[in-house]
Amino acid sequence: xxxxxxxxxxxxxxxxxxxxxxxxxxxxxxxxxxxxxxxxxxxxxxxxxxxxxxxxxxxxxxxxxxxxxxxxxxxxxxxxxxxxxxxxxxxxxxxxxxxxxxxxxxxxxxxxxxxxxxxxxxxxxxxxxxxxxxxxxxxxxxxxxxxxxxxxxxxxxxxxxxxxxxxxxxxxxxxxxxxxxxxxxxxxxxxxxxxxxxxxxxxxxxx
Numbered sequence: 001x002x003x004x005x006x007x008x009x010x011x012x013x014x015x016x017x018x019x020x021x022x023x024x025x026x027x028x029x030x031x032x033x034x035x036x037x038x039x040x041x042x043x044x045x046x047x048x049x050x051x052x053x054x055x056x057x058x059x060x061x062x063x064x065x066x067x068x069x070x071x072x073x074x075x076x077x078x079x080x081x082x083x084x085x086x087x088x089x090x091x092x093x094x095x096x097x098x099x100x101x102x103x104x105x106x107x108x109x110x111x112x113x114x115x116x117x118x119x120x121x122x123x124x125x126x127x128x129x130x131x132x133x134x135x136x137x138x139x140x141x142x143x144x145x146x147x148x149x150x151x152x153x154x155x156x157x158x159x160x161x162x163x164x165x166x167x168x169x170x171x172x173x174x175x176x177x178x179x180x181x182x183x184x185x186x187x188x189x190x191x192x193x194x195x196x197x198x199x200x201x202x203x204x205x206x207x
Contacts (some may be wrong), residue, residue: 054202
């Protein structure tokens with residue numbers, strides 16, 4: 001709940017009602033966590049003043065797999081985003097269940113992001129899975145910002161600098177979430193600015 005990635009997601013969606021939560025303890029193949037998400041959605045829809053018309057689910061890491069598992073079965077969920085889903089270690093958390101496959105087959109708009117150097121999923125595994133996502137879908141392997149390096153050689157005649165990109169891994173994705181999540185949300189819900197989400201009817205475009 002206080003993970004910097006979760007906070008970055010909330011910041012990205014600061015123009016609308018948001019809810020973040022802690023999952024109950026115990027992995028139990030993801031059943032309890034998925035039920036927690038469904039209960040949180042029910043609370044938003046039925047227990048607050050001026051409830052939202054539609055929901056957007058966003059999860060990071062283990063939470064991304066939980067969202068992948070829960071979002072397809074929540075009728076009011078219009079779209080969902082998976083940030084750094086740990087596709088390389090799904091079995092220890094979900095057993096024989098395959099939440100990423102459930103998400104891939106879902107026709108709702110979806111976004112999947114991972115960093116170039118994720119510790120729990122290789123780029124090749126991510127791309128192989130992401131290429132199976134039912135449309136409408138977007139996915140991206142996030143690149144780090146460019147930084148200047150040393151000159152290409154130490155000779156006096158050569159003063160040009162090489163550039164390299166800082167690695168983006170599982171634990172620093174929060175630095176990149178807003179610049180990828182915000183444009184996708186705007187495009188998916190057909191609004192010019194994120195602030196317009198507050199008056200949107202919640203219908204997605206191209207679904």
